[in-house]
Amino acid sequence: xxxxxxxxxxxxxxxxxxxxxxxxxxxxxxxxxxxxxxxxxxxxxxxxxxxxxxxxxxxxxxxxxxxxxxxxxxxxxxxxxxxxxxxxxxxxxxxxxxxxxxxxxxxxxxxxxxxxxxxxxxxxxxxxxxxxxxxxxxxxxxxxxxxxxxxxxxxxxxxxxxxxxxxxxxxxxxxxxxxxxxxxxxxxxxxxxxxxxxxxxxxxxxxxxxxxxxxxxxxxxxxxxxxxxxxxxxxxxxxxxxxxxxxxxxxxxxxxxxxxxxxxxxxxxxxxxxxxxxxxxxxxxxxxxxxxxxxxxxxxxxxxxxxxxxxxxxxxxxxxxxxxxxxxxxxxxxxxxxxxxxxxxxxxxxxxxxxxxxxxxxxxxxxxxxxxxxxxxxxxxxxxxxxxxxxxxxxxxxxxxxxxxxxxxxxxxxxxxxxxxxxxxxxxxxxxxxxxxxxxxxxxxxxxxxxxxxxxxxxxxxxxxxxxx
Amino acid sequence: xxxxxxxxxxxxxxxxxxxxxxxxxxxxxxxxxxxxxxxxxxxxxxxxxxxxxxxxxxxxxxxxxxxxxxxxxxxxxxxxxxxxxxxxxxxxxxxxxxxxxxxxxxxxxxxxxxxxxxxxxxxxxxxxxxxxxxxxxxxxxxxxxxxxxxxxxxxxxxxxxxxxxxxxxxxxxxxxxxxxxxxxxxxxxxxxxxxxxxxxxxxx
Numbered sequence: 001x002x003x004x005x006x007x008x009x010x011x012x013x014x015x016x017x018x019x020x021x022x023x024x025x026x027x028x029x030x031x032x033x034x035x036x037x038x039x040x041x042x043x044x045x046x047x048x049x050x051x052x053x054x055x056x057x058x059x060x061x062x063x064x065x066x067x068x069x070x071x072x073x074x075x076x077x078x079x080x081x082x083x084x085x086x087x088x089x090x091x092x093x094x095x096x097x098x099x100x101x102x103x104x105x106x107x108x109x110x111x112x113x114x115x116x117x118x119x120x121x122x123x124x125x126x127x128x129x130x131x132x133x134x135x136x137x138x139x140x141x142x143x144x145x146x147x148x149x150x151x152x153x154x155x156x157x158x159x160x161x162x163x164x165x166x167x168x169x170x171x172x173x174x175x176x177x178x179x180x181x182x183x184x185x186x187x188x189x190x191x192x193x194x195x196x197x198x199x200x201x202x203x204x205x206x207x208x209x210x211x212x213x214x215x216x217x218x219x220x221x222x223x224x225x226x227x228x229x230x231x232x233x234x235x236x237x238x239x240x241x242x243x244x245x246x247x248x249x250x251x252x253x254x255x256x257x258x259x260x261x262x263x264x265x266x267x268x269x270x271x272x273x274x275x276x277x278x279x280x281x282x283x284x285x286x287x288x289x290x291x292x293x294x295x296x297x298x299x300x301x302x303x304x305x306x307x308x309x310x311x312x313x314x315x316x317x318x319x320x321x322x323x324x325x326x327x328x329x330x331x332x333x334x335x336x337x338x339x340x341x342x343x344x345x346x347x348x349x350x351x352x353x354x355x356x357x358x359x360x361x362x363x364x365x366x367x368x369x370x371x372x373x374x375x376x377x378x379x380x381x382x383x384x385x386x387x388x389x390x391x392x393x394x395x396x397x398x399x400x401x402x403x404x405x406x407x408x409x410x411x412x413x414x415x416x417x418x419x420x421x422x423x424x425x426x427x428x429x430x431x432x433x434x435x436x437x438x439x440x441x442x443x444x445x446x447x448x449x450x451x452x453x454x455x456x457x458x459x460x461x462x463x464x465x466x467x468x469x
Numbered sequence: 470x471x472x473x474x475x476x477x478x479x480x481x482x483x484x485x486x487x488x489x490x491x492x493x494x495x496x497x498x499x500x501x502x503x504x505x506x507x508x509x510x511x512x513x514x515x516x517x518x519x520x521x522x523x524x525x526x527x528x529x530x531x532x533x534x535x536x537x538x539x540x541x542x543x544x545x546x547x548x549x550x551x552x553x554x555x556x557x558x559x560x561x562x563x564x565x566x567x568x569x570x571x572x573x574x575x576x577x578x579x580x581x582x583x584x585x586x587x588x589x590x591x592x593x594x595x596x597x598x599x600x601x602x603x604x605x606x607x608x609x610x611x612x613x614x615x616x617x618x619x620x621x622x623x624x625x626x627x628x629x630x631x632x633x634x635x636x637x638x639x640x641x642x643x644x645x646x647x648x649x650x651x652x653x654x655x656x657x658x659x660x661x662x663x664x665x666x667x668x669x670x671x672x673x
Contacts, residue, residue, distance in 0.1 A: 014665075017658045018651060022632040026651060028658050030669060040502050050645075054659075059671040065500070080500035098671045119671065131550040131574055147552035147578035149644075157648045159655060163631060165573075195487050196544035196570050229547060231573050252668035260668060295487045316595075320486055411549070412496045420518065430548060432491040434513050 004270035006167050007236055008202045011142040011267070015125040017159065027160050031119060031141075033110050033128035034060030034097065034151075036084040041129075041152045042091040052095040053158045059119055060099035062088050063109045064413045068376050068403035071103055078415060108379020108405040111135040111349035115219060116381055118248025122237035122264040127154060132349050132429065134225040137234030138218035139241050140267055142202070144232040165231045166200055166276040169269075171207035174283030179463035181359070182217035183351055183427070183446035185209065185281075186224040187289040191299035193279060199229035201277065204269060209283040210235055215244040216355040223350045224429050227296040236268035288462055290336055291431045291444040293324040298431070300336060302449065302461045308332035327433055328441045329421060337459050339443075342422040344373035344454040345436070346447055347403075348410035351427035352378025356447035357386045361394040363451035363465055369399035370457030376408040376416075400454065409436050425453035471583045472641035476564050477610040478537035480621065481527050482598035485514075488541065489548035490575060494557045496549075506553065506560035528561075532606030540597045540609075541568035546575035555582045565611055567618075567628075569594050580634045583641060585613060587628045597621070613639060 005013070012027075019025040034041075038060060045052060052058060065084045067075035076082040085102055092099030100107035106117065111132050114120040122140030127133060129151040136143035146160065154160055170189060190197070203225050210218065218235050225233025242261060245251045252260040287301035309325065309332060312318040325332060330339075346352075346360050357377065375395050377383035383405055386392055392402045409416040410428035412435065418424050420439030427450045431442040443459070452460040485492070498509045515526050522529040528536065539558070545568040546554055555578045558566065565585040579586040589597075600621045601607055607621035613635060619625050630638075637644065648655075662669070 017654050020633065022636075024631070024633040026648065026655075028655070028662065030662070030666065031671075056670045056672055078500060084500065124666075124669075129550060131548065145550040145574055147550050147555070147574055147581070149552060149578060149581035153644055153648065156645050157655065158659075159648055161633065161644060161648070162577075163633075195547060199544065199547075199570055199573060226548070229544065229570075229573070250671065256668040260666075263666070295489075297487075316484065316486075320484075323485075413499060415497075417497070430489070430491070432489045432548060434495055435489075435491045438495075438513055438518065 004273040006269045006273045006275060007140065007204060007234060007267050008142060008167055011123055011125060012164060023163055024161050025164060027125060027162055029127050029154050029158050029160060030057060030124040031126040032058045032154050033114060033126065034058060035063050035110050035130065036065045036088055037129050038151065039084055039087045039091060040148060041155050042095060044152055045155055050156045052155050055096040057158060058097045060088065060092060060097055061107050061110050061113045062101055064407045064411065066102060066406045066414060068406050068408045068414065068416060071404055073102060081414060105380040105384065108382065109349045109352060109407055111223065112352055112378030112382065115139060115215065116379055118245055118251030121245065122241060123267050127160065131226045132223055134230065134233045135219050135223040135349055137232050138215060138222040140234060140237035140264065142232055142234060145226065165202050168198055168201040168277040168279065169204045169206055169275040170279045170281065172205065172209035172281045172283055173207040174209055176209060176283050176286060179288050179448065180286050181446040181448060182213055182220040184286050184289040186221045187291065187299040187444060188286045189281060190224065190228045190296045192281065193228055195227065195295045195297040196229040198225065201230055203230045203233040205233060205235050214355065215240060216353045219353065220350055224296065227429055237264045288446065288449050290449065290459060292328065292330065292336060294327060294431055294433045296431060296444065302336055302459060304336050306330045306332055306334050306336065337461065339423065340458045341371055341425045341453050343371060343418055343424045344450050345409040345424060345426040345428065346450050347376030347378065347408055348428040349378060350429045351447045352376060352382065354382050354385050356427065357382065357391050360447040360451035361391040363448050363462060364398045364455055365394050367398055367455040369454050371454060373454035374401040374403055376403045377405045379405045412436050425450045470641045473564060473583055473585050473613050473638040475612050476537060477608055479533065479535050479606055480538035480540055480601055480609040481533040481536035482601040483527060483539050483541040484598060486542040487544045487547060490546050490551050490554040491548060493546060493554035494551060499551060499553055506557040510557035510561045530605065535562065537562050537564045538609050539563055539566045540594055540601060541566055542594065543569045543591065545571050547572035550574045552578045555579050555584055559584055567594065580638055583638065585611065585638055587630055589628065
């Protein structure tokens with residue numbers, strides 16, 4: 001009998017064409033995802049006279065540089081950004097790629113659209129020139145971000161050279177408390193293992209807490225694997241996964257569906273398979289969580305207090321902490337709940353899905369925004385579904401802005417940024433210095449917590465606002 | 470791509486831990502591929518809101534302006550996959566970065582652009598940075614073939630590098646030609662894939 005293998009190893013072995021004596025493996029890419037950033041790769045193919053090897057395994061959607069204020073090119077003020085978006089359609093046509101460009105109602109953030117369209121499937125090796133490609137692992141895929149040279153290499157060869165990463169299993173067991181979401185789970189994990197806690201590893205999330213999550217919640221968890229340094233994050237497919245995929249536009253159908261199901265059921269990690277590292281988390285320890293600093297590992301329960309550099313013995317660490325506290329405009333020891341916010345961003349590939357907008361709307365309903373707040377759906381489909389449910393009116397009647405789908409303020413590439421020294425509650429994934437605009441102070445939290453901050457104007461424990469059901 | 474063989478150059482200490490690629494090339498500069506990357510490097514750490522140099526930033530101090538080696542701190546270049554982070558370091562003149570750990574994607578991107586990256590333990594990196602602070606403008610030497618380098622005090626160290634990465638760096642090679650030497654095997658994999666997973670097409 002063959003040795004027991006992890007899910008990651010099964011996918012790796014299937015996708016691996018060869019491994020050289022020096023340990024480098026040539027992997028075949030089943031799905032190659034593109035966005036406006038791929039324009040340079042298309043230009044290089046043209047310049048070097050190469051073909052896009054597998055247009056039928058390539059898919060793109062415009063997300064990073066589009067305006068969230070309208071659906072036409074004219075809505076993009078900046079000529080450089082406009083050019084990036086404008087090139088998507090002609091490139092897609094020339095190279096024969098299915099690409100959701102501006103005006104397509106299915107367009108949206110690539111990590112929202114992939115699962116939504118059924119392009120993301122168990123057992124596939126998926127790459128994209130974006131670090132949050134780890135998101136797709138929620139359906140049992142091995143998915144990771146690559147740089148532009150690797151992106152071009154995949155365009156030309158459909159292959160990628162990689163050294164086999166290590167494996168790490170994070171097991172979360174138990175029921176989540178009232179008001180605690182998937183976002184709190186992953187922020188808590190990163191707070192526990194650190195921003196480089198999973199560097200060089202592929203994470204498999206397991207345990208009863210993960211098992212009982214919906215696909216959208218699992219997508220949120222896997223999305224931020226990169227924030228713990230992980231090469232990828234993944235969750236074994238199960239009935240929740242199959243129910244989610246069935247009937248989606250690019251999911252297998254008919255006889256292919258049965259064949260796919262048989263394949264997918266072989267994927268979960270075998271009993272007895274070992275991981276290079278094991279981490280266990282008790283769900284009962286997780287509270288609604290907020291980041292206070294400039295690394296996603298700076299995560300604390302909303303009931304917590306700002307750390308005090310005076311209590312840090314190591315001089316280098318003390319100086320780094322002081323820098324962070326200065327940048328964030330914080331007072332050591334102050335309760336997180338005392339912080340007032342200047343703006344709220346609800347959206348991104350982390351928390352821009354329908355269930356996130358529902359959770360935010362449940363908090364907002366019957367209340368008014370106490371500060372600037374914007375909601376950016378993760379895709380055109382999410383937007384349409386939210387509007388069909390009347391969520392847009394809940395937000396707009398409370399004074400929130402209701403925008404078009406895109407990455408928006410998560411990375412700020414499209415010009416959606418805050419002003420220096422503003423404090424923002426954000427459902428995105430990175431609180432890095434300047435990420436959401438020079439001098440902007442970003443605090444990461446769940447969609448419900450961001451909504452609570454919007455209607456109260458300060459960090460608020462959502463458990464005190466929501467009614468228990 | 471410029472090959473990397475041996476280098477003797479000024480080294481700069483970069484103390485900030487968990488430096489993400491947004492610090493190396495802030496997102497708002499990523500609207501053009503032909504940006505002045507040398508100017509963009511560490512932009513908001515290097516320049517204030519008016520574009521004036523921040524005098525306390527390491528690369529704004531005379532002895533370090535011409536540095537080609539960066540000794541960094543833990544989790545250097547974590548975060549976004551933007552390869553502009555590598556382009557900016559290379560455009561400024563950096564040829565090597567030494568750190569206790571790196572963001573995985575940056576680490577892969579680096580060697581594709583002739584930037585040598587290698588890991589040294591935290592104590593060694595801390596010591597090297599302290600020595601560089603104490604001796605501004607001190608040089609370090611790196612010999613990729615021998616996988617050896619010398620610190621600012623002349624002490625010799627060994628480092629590990631993936632042999633594939635080393636080969637590519639030493640020869641300034643492009644991976645695509647190397648990959649296509651395996652065309653037969655790639656084509657065979659594609660044929661098998663059409664039977665194993667016939668429902669893969671992204672064509673509507």
